[in-house]
Amino acid sequence: MSTKQPLRVLFISHLANLQGGSQQSLLSLMRGLDRARIEPLVLVPREAELSATLRSEGIPYRVVPFRGWVNASRNPAGILYRAGMNAVGLARLRLMLRNTPLDAIYTNTLYSPIGALLARQLKLPHLWHAREFIHEDMHEDYDFGTTRSLSFAARNSALIVCNSGAIRQKLAAYMPDDKLSVIYNGILPEADLVSTPRSTRSDGDYLRLLNVGRISAAKNQADAVRALRFLLDAGIVARLRLVGKTDPQYGEELRALIADLQLGEYVDWQAFTDAIMPEYAQADVTLVCSRAEAFGRVAVEALASGCPVVAAHSGGLPEIITDGENGLLYAPGEPAELTAQITRLQQNTALYQQLSAAGLEAVRARFTVERYVEQVTQAIEQAVAPH
Numbered sequence: 001m002s003t004k005q006p007l008r009v010l011f012i013s014h015l016a017n018l019q020g021g022s023q024q025s026l027l028s029l030m031r032g033l034d035r036a037r038i039e040p041l042v043l044v045p046r047e048a049e050l051s052a053t054l055r056s057e058g059i060p061y062r063v064v065p066f067r068g069w070v071n072a073s074r075n076p077a078g079i080l081y082r083a084g085m086n087a088v089g090l091a092r093l094r095l096m097l098r099n100t101p102l103d104a105i106y107t108n109t110l111y112s113p114i115g116a117l118l119a120r121q122l123k124l125p126h127l128w129h130a131r132e133f134i135h136e137d138m139h140e141d142y143d144f145g146t147t148r149s150l151s152f153a154a155r156n157s158a159l160i161v162c163n164s165g166a167i168r169q170k171l172a173a174y175m176p177d178d179k180l181s182v183i184y185n186g187i188l189p190e191a192d193l194v195s196t197p198r199s200t201r202s203d204g205d206y207l208r209l210l211n212v213g214r215i216s217a218a219k220n221q222a223d224a225v226r227a228l229r230f231l232l233d234a235g236i237v238a239r240l241r242l243v244g245k246t247d248p249q250y251g252e253e254l255r256a257l258i259a260d261l262q263l264g265e266y267v268d269w270q271a272f273t274d275a276i277m278p279e280y281a282q283a284d285v286t287l288v289c290s291r292a293e294a295f296g297r298v299a300v301e302a303l304a305s306g307c308p309v310v311a312a313h314s315g316g317l318p319e320i321i322t323d324g325e326n327g328l329l330y331a332p333g334e335p336a337e338l339t340a341q342i343t344r345l346q347q348n349t350a351l352y353q354q355l356s357a358a359g360l361e362a363v364r365a366r367f368t369v370e371r372y373v374e375q376v377t378q379a380i381e382q383a384v385a386p387h
Contacts, residue, residue: 006039007103007384010118014068014111016048019245019272021297022131023050025163025185025372026108030059032186032373038380041100043093043115064093068111069149070140079143086114093118104158104384110134113149116156125158125383130167133315136292137218150174158383161376163295164316181379184319186372187300190364194306197357200349201284207231207238207346210283210307212276212298213290215246220312221254223289226335227342229261234339236346240287241268243279280305285345288312291332296320300367303327303359308352310341320367326358 011030015023027050030040042061044051054061066089067082093114106127107115119126134140142149153160154175161183162168168180201207209228213219224240231238240263258267273279280286286302288311296317302309303326311317312332321327328344330337345352 006035006037007380008039008041008101009380010041010043010097010102010105010115012043012105012107012112012115013050014045014107014109016044016046016050018049018053018274021185021295022109022129024297025131027053028186028369029373029376030054031057032189032369033377034373037377041102062093062096064089064096066090066093066112066114069113069143070111070134070138071143072140074141074143082143086112086117090114090117090121094121103387104380106380110153113152116153120156125387126156127159127161127380127383128153128157129161129163130171130294131163132294133167133170133292137290137294137315139218147174154179158386159379161379164319166316166319167294183372183375183379184367185295185297185300186369187297187363187367188304188369190368190370193304193363193368194360196306197353197360198306198308199353201346201352205237207236207342208282208284209238209240209287209342210243210279210285210302211240211287211289212243212279212301213288214244215242215251215254217247217250218291219244220289220291220332222257223312223332223335223338224287225254225257225261225263225267227287227338228263228266230336230339231342232263232266234343236343238342239266239268241270241279241283243270243273243276245272276301277305280307283307285310285342287338287342288317289332289338290314290317293317299327300363304363304367306356306360308345308355308359310338310345320362325355326362327355 044063045065067085104125105115105119108129109131116126160179161181163185165182168182211221211224228240280302286307286309288299290312293315299309299311299320309327311321313329314332323329328341330341
């Protein structure tokens with residue numbers, strides 16, 4: 001009686017660190033895979049936090065330097081350099097894997113083409129996970145242009161997995177619809193979700209507002225800062241906590257805004273931390289102000305902790321937050337509207353309880369790691385089946 005062998009899959013990470021939703025989602029996937037179905041091998045561009053974590057958890061990986069194919073600058077010298085690095089990396093990768101049988105290759109973001117190039121050379125099915133708005137969020141562009149690059153992606157992938165309907169809609173303008181599938185990220189195992197919703201905000205003497213994510217123009221923390229000023233002017237005592245790595249230029253602009261609005265004593269600034277869930281546990285309301293969020297991991301993390309969310313009506317966030325049901329939405333760039341939504345939560349205990357409970361249910365139904373891992377596993381199995 002034959003026993004079905006697990007599929008051997010090379011997972012490609014474009015980053016070596018863990019500071020980002022794409023990396024956290026990849027790590028959740030590696031931890032949750034059923035080794036009887038998928039046998040993973042991870043490619044990283046250098047030794048750093050991700051490889052150290054993989055090594056400590058017994059997840060096999062290889063290191064080969066390579067580059068992306070997107071950049072803020074279209075300098076021809078930079079484009080040639082990145083293409084050359086990828087050509088060298090591809091040759092080294094083929095040599096490294098010459099005695100390693102593979103059934104498929106899975107690239108974790110659109111940032112790098114090396115997985116698709118390798119899959120084409122080895123005649124293997126390739127899956128690409130689209131997790132970001134290259135232009136709107138990252139403010140970068142493809143080295144070889146959007147149309148040409150995404151056409152290449154479509155031709156050299158069995159499937160392109162999108163982490164939101166917003167990403168799928170964006171890509172559908174450049175490739176056949178049957179190449180695209182939506183799989184929402186899984187944020188926490190079901191067992192790690194808060195068991196009971198919050199009955200009210202904390203008993204502290206001020207409203208605790210939280211914003212998590214890279215301090216950058218795309219994440220638009222200025223809306224939260226301006227809303228804080230409006231709240232204080234209305235007699236609502238509040239504090240804002242910002243948690244994330246800071247883009248230097250935007251950080252300077254934001255600090256200047258805080259100073260201009262005389263908010264220095266009301267804003268706490270915390271660098272990126274791996275221990276993020278305690279931040280949500282201590283907050284009363286989580287604010288997600290991004291102008292073009294591909295998915296919205298922070299929103300789901302907050303919901304999973306029972307913390308109500310006020311999020312920008314942009315990108316994939318409306319797919320997570322249904323206004324008035326499991327969270328509240330506002331128009332990005334309209335801090336007065338953000339203020340009004342925060343005030344609703346501050347004044348309406350019944351609404352606060354409702355959103356906390358409904359948010360937890362939404363995570364259980366749609367955003368657990370178990371659901372995410374199973375859907376990705378099925379996508380890989382379906383891509384390999386014709387081969």
